[in-house]
Amino acid sequence: MTSAGALRLSDSLARIEAELEALWEPDSTGAAKPRAYTLNLVAVVGLDASEAFAGLVGEVAARLLARTFTVTVDPRLAPWALSGDVRAVCSVGEQRICAEQVELDFGVMAAQRAGSILEALTEARLRTVLLVGPGAPRDVVARLAPASALVVVDSARLGVGASAELAASTSGSVADLAFVRGRRWREMVARLFDEPTARAALPRISAVEITHVELPSGPEATAESALFLGWLGSQLGWRTSSGAVLDAAGSTVAVRRSTVVREDVAAGCLESVKITAGELELAVARDTDAEHVRCSMRAPGGAPAARRYSIPHREAAEELARAISDPRGDALVRGALAFAASAPGA
Amino acid sequence: MSSDALTDNPLRAGMAGELGVAPAALVIFGASGDLTGRKLLPGIYNLARNRLLPSGFALVGFARRPLSDEAFRARMLEQVEAHSRHRPLDRAVWDDLARGMSYVQGSFGDDAAYRTLAARLAELDRVRGTAGGRTFYLAVPPAEVRTIVDALARAGLAAPPARVVVEKPFGVDLASAVELNRELRAKLDERQIFRIDHYLGKETVQNLLVLRFGNTIFEPLWNRSHVSHVELTVAEHIGIEGRGKFYEATGLLRDIVQNHALQLLSLVAMEPPIAWDADAVRDEKVKVLRALRPMRDAAEVARRSVRAQYAAGVVRGDQVSGYREEPDVARDSTVETYVALEVAVENWRWAGVPFFLRAGKRLAKRVTEIAIHFAPLPHPLFRNAPGAMGTPNTLILRIQPDEGIALRFATKIPGQAMALRDVAMDFRYGTAFGHETPEAYERLLLDAMRGDATLFTRHDEAEMQWAYVDPILHAWRNGEAPLDSYTAGSWGPEAAERLISRAGFDWSKP
Numbered sequence: 001m002t003s004a005g006a007l008r009l010s011d012s013l014a015r016i017e018a019e020l021e022a023l024w025e026p027d028s029t030g031a032a033k034p035r036a037y038t039l040n041l042v043a044v045v046g047l048d049a050s051e052a053f054a055g056l057v058g059e060v061a062a063r064l065l066a067r068t069f070t071v072t073v074d075p076r077l078a079p080w081a082l083s084g085d086v087r088a089v090c091s092v093g094e095q096r097i098c099a100e101q102v103e104l105d106f107g108v109m110a111a112q113r114a115g116s117i118l119e120a121l122t123e124a125r126l127r128t129v130l131l132v133g134p135g136a137p138r139d140v141v142a143r144l145a146p147a148s149a150l151v152v153v154d155s156a157r158l159g160v161g162a163s164a165e166l167a168a169s170t171s172g173s174v175a176d177l178a179f180v181r182g183r184r185w186r187e188m189v190a191r192l193f194d195e196p197t198a199r200a201a202l203p204r205i206s207a208v209e210i211t212h213v214e215l216p217s218g219p220e221a222t223a224e225s226a227l228f229l230g231w232l233g234s235q236l237g238w239r240t241s242s243g244a245v246l247d248a249a250g251s252t253v254a255v256r257r258s259t260v261v262r263e264d265v266a267a268g269c270l271e272s273v274k275i276t277a278g279e280l281e282l283a284v285a286r287d288t289d290a291e292h293v294r295c296s297m298r299a300p301g302g303a304p305a306a307r308r309y310s311i312p313h314r315e316a317a318e319e320l321a322r323a324i325s326d327p328r329g330d331a332l333v334r335g336a337l338a339f340a341a342s343a344p345g346a
Numbered sequence: 347m348s349s350d351a352l353t354d355n356p357l358r359a360g361m362a363g364e365l366g367v368a369p370a371a372l373v374i375f376g377a378s379g380d381l382t383g384r385k386l387l388p389g390i391y392n393l394a395r396n397r398l399l400p401s402g403f404a405l406v407g408f409a410r411r412p413l414s415d416e417a418f419r420a421r422m423l424e425q426v427e428a429h430s431r432h433r434p435l436d437r438a439v440w441d442d443l444a445r446g447m448s449y450v451q452g453s454f455g456d457d458a459a460y461r462t463l464a465a466r467l468a469e470l471d472r473v474r475g476t477a478g479g480r481t482f483y484l485a486v487p488p489a490e491v492r493t494i495v496d497a498l499a500r501a502g503l504a505a506p507p508a509r510v511v512v513e514k515p516f517g518v519d520l521a522s523a524v525e526l527n528r529e530l531r532a533k534l535d536e537r538q539i540f541r542i543d544h545y546l547g548k549e550t551v552q553n554l555l556v557l558r559f560g561n562t563i564f565e566p567l568w569n570r571s572h573v574s575h576v577e578l579t580v581a582e583h584i585g586i587e588g589r590g591k592f593y594e595a596t597g598l599l600r601d602i603v604q605n606h607a608l609q610l611l612s613l614v615a616m617e618p619p620i621a622w623d624a625d626a627v628r629d630e631k632v633k634v635l636r637a638l639r640p641m642r643d644a645a646e647v648a649r650r651s652v653r654a655q656y657a658a659g660v661v662r663g664d665q666v667s668g669y670r671e672e673p674d675v676a677r678d679s680t681v682e683t684y685v686a687l688e689v690a691v692e693n694w695r696w697a698g699v700p701f702f703l704r705a706g707k708r709l710a711k712r713v714t715e716i717a718i719h720f721a722p723l724p725h726p727l728f729r730n731a732p733g734a735m736g737t738p739n740t741l742i743l744r745i746q747p748d749e750g751i752a753l754r755f756a757t758k759i760p761g762q763a764m765a766l767r768d769v770a771m772d773f774r775y776g777t778a779f780g781h782e783t784p785e786a787y788e789r790l791l792l793d794a795m796r797g798d799a800t801l802f803t804r805h806d807e808a809e810m811q812w813a814y815v816d817p818i819l820h821a822w823r824n825g826e827a828p829l830d831s832y833t834a835g836s837w838g839p840e841a842a843e844r845l846i847s848r849a850g851f852d853w854s855k856p
Contacts, residue, residue: 184397190357191401194369195475199355235356292438295401305475309397310438332360 009082009110013117016084020100020121023088033088033098039129039324040122041066042144046135047074053133054103058089059317061099064324067123068101071114071144073137079109082117106140115143129324132158132166145170152323154178155337156223156268160230163223164341173330175323176337177316178223179231184311185270186231188284188295193277198297201278205247207254208232209274214259215267221257222268223340229255230340231332243344255344264290286311367795369402370479371470373463375454375494376486377407377418381513383425385544386485389787391426395439398792402475404446406466410453418449431785446474454486455493460501467503480508481795488515488522492529499533511540511794514605515596516803519819520812527805540794541803545606547786547793550749550775552801554613554716555627557743557751564741565618567720569695574738575851576614577717580607580705583661584712585834586683590674597681599653599822602705604815605803608635610745611701612807614716615691624799628807635810639690641817644826650689651818652830652841653682656708659834666708666834680829682822683707686842688849702846704853708834713856714745728756728766740854749783750774 026032041061045053050072061068068089077083083105090098102121106114122128130148132141134157145151151170154177155163167174193202210225229245232238237248245253260271265286272285281298291313296306314322372390374382393399407418423444427435450466452459470476482498484491491512498504512530517523530539545551558564567573580602586593593601612631619626641647657668669675669683684706691701720739742752752772759765775783793801803811821827830839837853846853 186357187361187397190355190361191397193355193357194401196477202355202357232357235359307401307442308438309442310395310436329360 009080009113009117012082012084013120016082016086016102016104016121019084019086020102023086023100033090035088035098035100036065037067037099037123037126038065039067039126040069041129041131041324042069042071042118042122042148043131043133044071044136044140044144045133046137047072049134050103056316056320057131057133058101060320060324061089061101063317063321065097065099066129067099067126069118069121070101070103071118071140072103072105073108073111073140074105075108077105077107077110079107081105081107082110111137111140112143114140115147118144119147131320138162141166142169145172148172150175150324152177152320154223155227155340156181160223160226160337160340164337167334167337174333174337175326175329176223176227176333177319177323179227179329179333179336180319180323181314182224182228182231182270184293185228185273185284188293188309188311189232189273189275189282192282192284192295192297195297197299198277198280198282201280202236203248204278205232205236205253205275206251206278207256207274207276209256209258209272211258211260211271211273213262213265213267213269213271224268224270225257226340226343227336228270228273229343230336230338233339233343234332234335238339240339240342240344245343262290367400367792368479369400369475369477370481370795371404371406371467371474371476372481372483372791372795373406373408373467374483374485375408375490376484377449378409378411378413378421379485381485382407383422384429385785385787386483386791387422387425388430389785389791391430391435391440391443392432392785392788393792394443395432395436398788400479400795402477402479403443404448404470404474404476405443406463406470407447407449408452408459408463409449410451412451413449415448419444419447422447446470454490455497457497457500460497460503464501464503478507479795481511482508483511483791483794485513488517488526491526495530495533504533504538506535506538507797509538509540509794509797510534511542513542515600516541516605516808517812518596518600520809520816523809523812527809531805536805537797537799539805540790540799541805541808542790542794543605543609543803544786544790545609545745546801546803547788547790548745548749549783549789550743550745551610551613553749553775554610554743559618568718570697570699572721573699574719574721575699575849576701577719577854578607578610578614578701578703578715579717579854579856580610580714581709581837581856582707582712583709583835585656585666585708586669586672586675588673590672593672593683594675594679594681598683598705598707599685599815599819603685603687603703604811607703607705608811608814609803610714610716611689611691611703614718615696615701617695622800624802625804627800628804632804632807632810633693634691635807635814637691637693637696638810638814639692640814641821644821644824647818647821648827650687650845651827652684652686652839652845653822653827654684654706654830654832654839654841655679655681656683656706656834657831659708659836661708661710661835668834669708680822680825682829684709684830684832684838684842686838686845687818688845700849702849702851702853704838704842706832706838710835710837711856712747715856716743716745717741717854718743719851728764742854742856744856748774 043057085103088098089101127149129150130144132153150173152175153163156178193199212222212225245255247253274283279300283296286293293311294306294308450463517526612634615634616630619630655669670677686704689701718741722738740754744750750773752770754770756766757769759767830841832839
């Protein structure tokens with residue numbers, strides 16, 4: 001542990017570097033720890049949430065062989081202090097592979113130099129992923145984002161508007177965990193429109209009804225529902241005007257949001273999506289058991305054709321690893337965030 | 347609807363489902379066979395689980411054995427539960443898949459059965475939304491292929507966009523492969539024919555092309571100026587697994603070398619294709635096969651090839667019997683279970699670089715790998731340094747198991763003295779990417795259904811492969827090359843050691 005309160009940040013940095021070096025020295029038998037990393041993962045998180053967040057970051061780091069830096073700002077430290085805690089985290093599989101995990105606590109003034117400190121500590125040849133955790137100080141995020149190849153937000157925590165702003169100010173790629181959570185819903189809806197008759201009706205969507213599981217705070221729109229609409233709108237060339245959603249031809253698309261109370265599904269998650277396209281009614285709705293959905297399409301005068309699919313719950317670490325690993329989707333996320341932030345009720 | 351129509355769906359943009367296929371029915375001939383149960387159905391289930399099948403999908407099993415739809419589904423469920431890489435079974439995925447599964451009983455030449463099949467497919471178009479898309483998977487012995495394709499044509503089911511997947515072996519020699527191609531192409535357009543070699547569906551085989559043509563550092567070294575020789579190993583520790591009849595009629599040269607091993611060799615030796623599309627890639631592979639120097643006479647076959655059979659031995663701690671003691675194998679069988687070849691690729695890039703290829707059953711371990719051995723140092727600067735072996739650099743491409751890439755090079759041992767040691771820089775897919783790799787059949791089924799033939803064998807490619815092995819088969823059949831023996835659990839016969847040592851090299855021990 002490096003002591004807090006050092007006046008010169010470079011002294012603190014040198015101590016952290018020395019600890020990192022010592023970490024890889026061979027043990028008394030001369031055996032070295034095998035180390036490998038595929039990326040730098042910089043997680044910025046609020047002080048209160050840092051402990052709870054560390055587990056998630058550690059799990060993802062082990063999955064992806066990431067060299068991890070957890071960054072917090074602690075007002076209790078001297079303003080120019082930098083405290084560092086360094087350890088090796090080893091995955092025990094067929095082969096034991098280790099990677100560094102570094103916790104950096106900045107004083108409020110030192111935090112302004114977080115970019116410079118991380119520049120020195122990260123492996124420059126590897127891509128740096130910035131994970132914006134709960135309560136992350138925005139000024140620190142803003143300083144670190146430009147040097148990051150990928151910024152991962154969770155708009156359910158950060159807010160759709162703030163996430164859209166951050167995405168707009170970042171030249172690297174952007175991933176959104178709330179968007180990752182909605183992936184299966186988007187896939188189900190997209191598949192419904194593979195059907196030739198549905199495909200033909202796609203430009204004639206006149207109404208969208210999105211239902212989500214109510215938040216404890218009330219029936220306001222959630223990031224998941226906003227991003228679903230954002231995805232649909234941005235992919236279909238819709239726009240917003242005076243509180244209304246207009247399709248590519250300028251016709252109004254009626255958007256309705258509703259909520260249900262459901263205890264077996266996390267608050268905020270999608271419950272159903274119903275789309276009216278021409279004379280067709282298409283729907284994806286969660287089944288009585290939370291891990292399945294029914295996809296259906298009804299044509300005028302016909303019985304609805306329905307299929308049931310599984311939509312299993314994914315652990316947060318899996319979602320995060322997926323968001324970091326999947327190189328596709330940046331344009332989708334940016335489009336969805338921008339549309340969602342401008343849509344009525346966002 | 348064609349696969350291209352999927353790209354018209356803007357909601358598909360950026361999704362894994364871009365790999366998805368247009369609505370289609372998949373008809374499996376030989377539906378009661380081992381391949382269907384062990385590979386095809388688990389593969390289809392895994393695709394369904396990953397939502398890579400189209401929303402309009404149906405599966406029809408076709409075989410001689412009388413089975414009800416229900417019995418067929420139950421049988422397939424058992425196989426999926428036993429062989430899928432995803433367990434436990436996701437009941438919702440299976441139930442949805444099973445609702446679209448049915449069975450047609452009939453012999454492969456029976457027109458009445460094909461009329462039943464045609465009616466079933468028309469019904470599925472209405473009920474399951476398969477929209478006229480058809481892929482016929484021929485999981486049958488080569489002799490049945492033409493019978494089925496003829497019957498499909500008579501039933502009006504062979505017209506485009508129908509696709510036909512043909513399992514290996516594609517013929518039994520050059521003449522039969524040419525004849526089979528001629529007959530298939532009389533009924534089908536080449537773009538409808540998908541000759542499957544499941545090795546090409548393996549992630550690491552595909553990655554061989556990415557390593558070569560997606561990086562800048564390897565290709566400048568990938569030629570006769572820098573490579574001394576190439577080793578290609580396809581080793582299995584298992585024996586013939588009860589397939590005595592099949593092996594007696596086939597042998598390892600036809601079973602492994604003619605297809606898998608020559609595919610790998612083509613991928614290692616090919617020139618960069620002008621594009622990542624089916625014809626551009628296969629054009630380059632065919633050029634390699636055309637550049638293989640044929641073994642012109644029996645003397646050359648005897649000099650540049652080794653064939654052998656395993657004798658009793660110990661494999662992975664277990665005592666196993668010899669090939670001739672296996673069920674359904676003749677006690678005086680001369681069928682080979684091991685092959686080693688010295689292959690010459692006569693073109694600008696590879697002239698003078700020998701490719702040593704070995705494949706066998708009941709070897710010490712299961713491993714498929716390609717070792718690119720680079721040229722020795724022009725001047726041994728550190729020859730007096732302790733540990734300086736002067737061992738040239740080697741790039742090892744491990745196909746299975748533990749898929750990965752390793753580069754061996756010399757380093758200085760830290761200290762005051764100049765002492766050297768060889769080390770390996772080792773990259774493992776499992777470690778770097780961590781997630782499960784799809785089975786080869788999953789990728790190939792999907793590609794066939796969406797009409798992408800890049801990872802399938804073209805007619806001229808199959809013929810050129812046979813053209814290379816035919817003279818070897820001919821000489822062996824005439825007893826013009828000796829049949830050696832090797833102990834099960836070893837790395838092959840002494841003769842194979844002599845084959846490579848004549849060129850001044852040794853086989854690697856993977």
